[in-house]
Amino acid sequence: MVVETTRELEALEAQAKTLMNVFATAGHEAVAPAIIQPADVFLDVVGESLRARTYVFTDPDGAELCLRPDLTVPTCRLHLARHVDPATPARYCYNGAAFRIQPVDADAAHPREFRQAGFERFGDVAREEAEAKTISLVVTALEKAGLTTWTLKLGDLGLFSSVLDEAGLSPRWKKRLDDAFLRPRAFREALKAFTRGVRSAPLALPDSLLSSLDRENTEPSEAAVLAYLEEKGIELFGTRALADITANLVTIAEGREETPLDETAAKLISDYIDVSGPARTAGAKIARLLKGARAGSGAALETYDRRLALLSNAGIDLDRVMFSAEYGRTLDYYTGLVFEVHTGTAGTGSPVANGGRYDALMRAAGANADIPAVGAAIHTERLLAAVRGVSL
Template identity: 35%
Template sequence: MRCARSSGVEVRLERSIPAPALDAIRAPLLDAGAVLTDAPVLQPLGLLLDLAGEAMRSRLFVVSGEAGEEACLRPDFTVAVARQHFEGGGGAGRRRYEGKAFRVAPRGSDRAEEFLQLGVEAFETGDRVAADAEMAALAWASAVAGGREDLSLVLGDVSLFSAFVESLDLAPPLAARLTRSFAKPRQLKAELDGDVAAPTGEQSRIAALLAGLPEAEAASVLQELWSLAGIEPVGGRRPAEIARRLVEKADAAKAGRLDPAQADKVRAFLAVSDRPDAALSAIAALAGPKAEALNAVLDGWRARLAGMAQRGVALERATLAAAFGRAFGYYDGYLFEIRSASLGDERPVAAGGRYDGLPAKLGVATDTGAVGFMIRPARAYAGGGE
């Protein structure tokens, strides 16, 4: 491991790996039918924060753009490649990438990681379950090619939680609020504990104004209110994030709270973590009275697992964890991480998932789905220390 300094910031560089090992790790990606592409290193900070949430700010390497606007070095390639794909005409297609990504290390904002990342992003209209299985299989084959013998696969699904909540037949505002909290552990805990605060005074009136508006329009209205009042927000939070929080609090006032039995059901769901087939059975057993959507998602998972097994994924090393999620908030379907026991859970070798809603958030109208994965070769390589 080497460190370098740029503009007073210590940059942590990965240990290089031998060319034959990199070639072996890269080889499965070459069979994905994807076009090799690149994406700008500088990405708009505001866009990434709106997509991934303000919690990501501490992990982003913030710099000044060419025109003085705030930008950041790409923390990964998914958003950058999706933007490039759709700005170039969009439609169905696959993109493969290979290049450096940059993140601030968890220890503090004066340190940053620079690392090589390979991956594939697929924008297609076909069988989405089959595409999910293929992406996981490509990532698994690539990770195994690095030579580690301690790999495992963790699976999850944002849409599985949503379908489970729907099965409970809650009031629609409460179900929507609970679903939104899945990627926010503190907010989810507050929901389960019945500790959800409602807005008061001016907050309540503003929230009522914003409620029902599309997210982008709500953020625009809030920005206009600030401008008229001569207010400059502080603390780094963006209009979209603040508007979202106000609307969520407004929903809390009219949606009520989970009763103890409902909260226990959700806790039991979140506690499910087992071999995939056993986990699916456990979730099915917890279903509420309105289980049609949940049953459809479970059937999709059985087909996905069958496709993964057919493509060589070692499902005996897989765990389906109902509470598993990713830090990047634009993922809205199945998720996975490939981990090495020697590296630990916080340093995945590969990761990916489905993000069908991202094109719309980028302002693109398309009927293509979106799924992909990335792998970090220095972590996959058995001789590496990363």
């Protein structure tokens, strides 16, 4: 929905007031993170898709900055600035603009500038309880704003990781599949290609360069790539370019001697990502796949069941909750539960709200360790349209 009239602006402001009141009543402090942010943190953690859609620019002093593509990362940075100990429990809420580059033919549900009303929880030791409270609070806020028709979709990156462990994959294969999983539309084809042993087309690069690259030694690897580019007269633009090029070349170097993915392992993974349907029955389907699973997989299934029970206890109608094993979001920083809320007025690619667990993000933002963190954001223009019964 394109906001053009005073009436629409007033409606959005009134809606935001309702949402923020719900968050504040639940114990979240209202904050207003800066719109302009250091680009490096975002570009390291948001994932390939969103990285290409982030507005990045350089100030006169040469610092690379960006317009925030979401408000989660800025809120993490705000928390770190406030607390010497990043594990200090805290809850924040916000309402403000975010910015993402969109295709020329993007529809009204995907504007370049849009509003997010959301909240973040840091330092909760009781993980599943915090997740259930997060989802329950999102649903409460949506309903307080007037939304009556909604469905909830869950995904679980922790379960996916457990399936990879159960498949007996090497750390290298696990990393490759973790990376591919962030691109759900391409994951199935990637899995087939990995099983057949299909590799990237060889590049005209010296073996000495590829052999010198090491994923665990970033600085010398980037130095080797930079020296090669300078030798060839190839100019770099932006601080991310060298890191991205090096990471791609490391993947190519590692793939030169990589054996194909084991077919039994690939079948287990393929069967898992086929699991989709009511959340009530999805756990049993996964348990059958992982019969005789290791302790880690069993723990992940127990977490799944416990989370559903907590959601039910919080008043969430589980008949409106679906699970999709291949759903993993497109942001690199999510590490466990992921979810999105849909209405009948927008397509599946336009959820009215989404969120999840992102324990590793605080480390990327500057902490010295992972910190328990979970949050959610509501796309307020989509919500207003859904409440009005308008299709975007």
